[in-house]
Amino acid sequence: MSSEHWDDVARIYAQGIAGGLATFEADMPTWEAFSRSKNAGLNLVALSAQNEILGWTAAAATSTRPAYRGVIEHSVYVYPKHSGHGIGSALLRELINRARKLGYWTIQSSIIAANDASRALHRKAGFREVGRRERIAQGTRGEVAGQWLDTCLYELRL
Template sequence: MTGPVTIRPMTASDWPAVEAIYRAGIATGNATFEAEPPSWEHFHAGKLYAGRLVATDDTGTVLGWVAASPVSTREVYRGVVEHSVYVSPAAAGQGIGRQLVDAFISAAEGVGIWTIQSSIFPENAASLTLHNHAGFRRIGTRERIALMTYGPWAGQWRDTTLIERRSAAHES
């Protein structure tokens, strides 16, 4: 990585880099149940605009991304989202994930999101540590929630750790 990091809204022109980072995460077998990244059109349609961010270095290289989807279309859940954050393997361990998560939290709270959730594989210690430091709490384990269809865990039932962060403005 060179120079300072900029966090900015994701655009369609970022998709090739975002997709490559997503694909690298998928290859680990510990990032998602998805076997392939979606198309830009599918990604764009399913993610909220607020908090859809990329981190770039001073050359414009995308180092990581964060985005969220609503957990439900029901009105009572309008402030609850499930987010994902991915960092390029070349930028891992440099604080990019934390910068993205912090910027995402700020953007989400700015549009009235009061609960941010995610499901993380227990083997993804870096993500669990990142989220712990960002104020997320572990809600529980979803045991054998889905059957892995690809990679090193193919054919195995996987657990996920459910985490969440509640906005202090909505705590009572």
């Protein structure tokens, strides 16, 4: 993923924000803010044969503490019209491969409990649910705006 991809990445991200179940993010970050907070070696886009961005994944350190240097938290988004075609699975597989090569030992994600598709995708990729946080935050957009939501913590040990 590079700055040239940002318009399409942001378009996909904006749909996730608007729906309310993909993220607690309320506003679209700038490319600079987004890229500064992520590990560039783990930020990936899935491209069609026509170079259309179908989805993306990004990851960041979970902590600056040295003890957690091998733990990352990730996000994965697929353009809605391309969901159900294995793009999310392919992105996760590549993220896992790259993280392993870079020496990470755990990949985690906090998923809004009502996001059944994301939870199923992560289970399919080998992640396991290790916890649930009840009423952890209020939805910011979509049908869940203002509602208290639970999140489920998923992790994959590499």
